Amino acid sequence: MISNSRAAYHLHDHRRCVGAALAEARHRCAAARARLTPIREAVLRLIWESHRPVGAYQILRELPRHLGRSVQPPTVYRAIDFLVELGLVHRIATLNAYLGCPFPGREHSELFLICNQCGATAEVGDEALNAALAETVRKAGFRHHSQRIEITGLCPACAEQS
Amino acid sequence: MISNSRAAYHLHDHRRCVGAALAEARHRCAAARARLTPIREAVLRLIWESHRPVGAYQILRELPRHLGRSVQPPTVYRAIDFLVELGLVHRIATLNAYLGCPFPGREHSELFLICNQCGATAEVGDEALNAALAETVRKAGFRHHSQRIEITGLCPACAEQS
């Protein structure tokens, strides 16, 4: 099992999250002969400012803080598409929002735990769960390409308060 | 395991699907002391015309066929919200579209198998999978309220052709 729930839901040194994400991004861009342009990096930094999914228009509004100037929607969407394509960012479909991937390139359950209260969202991967899911899908005669699991509820921190 | 993948992906007597869905809808409305108004029934029938998720604006465009007149977006969204609330219809978040639930009120994995090729979408429920998922979520310290699993790939019929 792989998970970033500790970091997502509790106080931690978030600069390490950001640093790791950027290092990984540079690494994967180099491997794919793709360019991490200033716009793309600014969008990635902005998405990584928290462990909460961020909407495209929120990125659009806040990007000047990182980039020093404003841009148009297609520019933001293109950057997001690029980051999603490289596996650096996930789209959280139920929220129409985007979240940094804490372990790009590694095992992917694409399982998200979205806190209803504080919005913090962790990503979890689990081999046993993937196996159970693959088996269920196979029994239905379906050929599995991609998956996405979105769970809503209360994170440990918010559950404790209630 | 509960599944409608046979019906969703293969030739079948679809009138039985529609009939069952409507009967179930009437039953659940009565139980909830809610009204299955002409608009709500027309939207439900329209959604049940196929096993493919239908967008809200497609419903809006096609509703006159069932209702004899046109309506505005809020009317369609209100009907959809009502049907979702009662568990008769699911929202497929990755497609921004809506699909009839083949077994409302019964066990819910909220697991959807969406064919990339033909669009047909089956719903599957599986106790073992739910257990594995619950365990994974619990291990992350998360308190589970709702879940939604969306799988894309090839349905048996389309896989056979390719």
Next chain:
DNA sequence: TGTGAAACGTTATATTATTGCAATCAGTGC
């Protein structure tokens, strides 16, 4: 038959996302 809540009609608008085309930039081979 009156009454209150639910449902619906209507207008306007918010939010999310894409299209199409022109201009610019980064790397490559010469």
Next chain:
DNA sequence: GCACTGATTGCAATAATATAACGTTTCACA
């Protein structure tokens, strides 16, 4: 250095999805 090529970005417009606000109608129930 210079021309070439494909990737990236700028820009204007618009498409697609969803909701807000408020008044009117309908209907179950008393």
